[in-house]
Amino acid sequence: MSKARPWRLWLAVGFVFMVLLIIVYWDNVGTAHFYLHVAISRPHPPGPLPTPSPGPGKEPPDSRDAVLKRLFGPGTEPGDLPSRKPEPRPAAPGSNAEESVRGYDWSPHAAAQQPAAAAGERQARRRSVLRDFCANASLAFPSKERSFDDIPSYELNHLIVDDRHGVIYCYVPKVACTNWKRVMIVLSGSPLDAGAPFRDPLAIPHALVHNASVHLTFSKFWRRYGPLSRRLMKLRLRTYTKFLFVRDPFVRLISAFRSKFELENEEFYRRFAVPMLRRYSNHSRPPASAHEAFSAGLRVSFANFIQYLLDPHTEQLGPFNEHWRQVHRLCHPCQIDYDFVGKLETLDQDAAQLLRLLKVDQRLRFPPSYRNRTASSWEEGWFASIPLAWRRQLYQLYEADFVLFGYPKPENLLRD
Template sequence: MEIEQKRRRKLLDEGCEKLNLSRSLPNLNTRYTGHLIVDNEYKILFNFIPKVSCKTWKSVFGELRRTHSNRGKSLLSAYSEEEQQYRLANYRKAVFVREPITRLLSMYLSKFCNFRNLQRIWERMYGRKIVAQYRNGFTPYSPKNNDTGPLSFLNITLSEFIQFLTDREGQINLGYITDHFLPLNIVSSPCAIHYDFIGHYENLTTEAPYMLKFFGANHAVQYPPVHASSAVNRLVNEYKKVPLDLMKRLRKYYRNDYELFGYSFDDTLKSIVETFFSEDDE
């Protein structure tokens, strides 16, 4: 694991240089530090990324703080600029990342396909814009579909959301909603925040306990059992419906993530295609 961590940090450093990305934060505001959990006892900064076991990591660090009655502020952005600078310079830092289009699918399934209040919220935020722009002759603004009356589900497709997202590349700012689908490198600033540990969601069973041991916190808190992701199981079924031109646009949208974190879009696409054709042969 130590060798793998060195490889990942080296790959990240090379990617930052190749892409000419800044190695320092332009300023300390919520945009850059609002995702960093602080543990002052163990001197840890952990960057949580939505759809990368985010809720579980928040719970783990919350439990860790309770073991030593750490009553300091839990997010780096809540500290003064001087306090933030000190912690960025002196605390060890960690982040977990995930294969980009698998993470996007996980977001799509949980926000646009759960047929509950959450889907209604996301359809109001994004679905109406998508329908108005990409479904010719259909408008979701009828009296039956307004915010005060009954709302019929718009059933936004993955292809529609990909088109919406890639049409607005560089135009969507980081926030506590957009952090669910913006590229990993925008949410985690890996070239500016020099991480000591870079975990991969795909190896969570092994790497989560190792990270806690890496920080010397494994005796105080444990990472809970890892369950299979529904996004992985539905990867082929969902992406085989997406036109190839949109897949190419998606690769471009997440290109920096693939460069920086060692994932391969081509390998992911190949597995989708191979599985698709093997299913047809059965």
């Protein structure tokens, strides 16, 4: 009998160890990997290309277009899309090249005023669109039906938490996230500037803003709280103010291409441009550095970038980079009920409204406004050389973002 006890003890220890391994695996890997190179809307049949839009006739009562027309009327939201190509603005002294290309307007000016009632109605419409389509069977995409518990921790790394003010921000690259991260640093009071918290968002260096160690994100909760992490995340989601900012999905892609491939970015050149040049431009031995490639006049084309996005092989190697990953994959809007949905197209008004909502507008201003040099009116020019079949496939890939955030389908790019 005494000999059996050590075996039972070892079996018990082994069982506990296996349970802990399963918990860690589940939290970091999740239940499944989802690839987005499939048709998104259920009405679309399977195949490499989406079918053309149905002809004239009555729309189903729960169709996406019917819901959008009921909420917004026949067009998009008033004021959501720029009406003309903005003028270039000078970059601030010392700002990096990417911020210059993005088109920051560093000149001080007051945010456009908007009646509180109108701002509230606009937010109500945006949140209603999200709720309706997350519950609507006419829109289907991978990961839509999973619960918050099914989202692995590494997919929650874009949710920045400020426990001092009870705020959660899901940052979306290419949507003024640099300045919103600056705001979150000021709110949280960390890190310190010469022993004191930063008070001016623009005083925070660009490199510090994008340093992952600076921000507390949901993906770090497991290390901090262990098995209690999910419970504490859900508590914050119930009680904190949650916000995100979005923009037209195709315009965001153009902006990502411009900032990452039209500048000498060594990291993006080696990680992404070199494989694109080899696979889509027949350059078997591209230059080893971005500087050499640019000096030789060799750059990735926008068509190469679209080929890369549409290639199923791309996500077999790993998820999309955050700069062109779909917003619903970054921020999980069908699992998280956001209190505020801002748009880059109405940034000035939305930023002012959000800071009032957070009750910090008297001591904090959003940094000088982002002037959207990559305007929606540029889409036709950028996509002119992209084959129609590719455009339709690309829309399928980003359709959920168009629909969930109330952006009109770019019919002019998708019809013969």
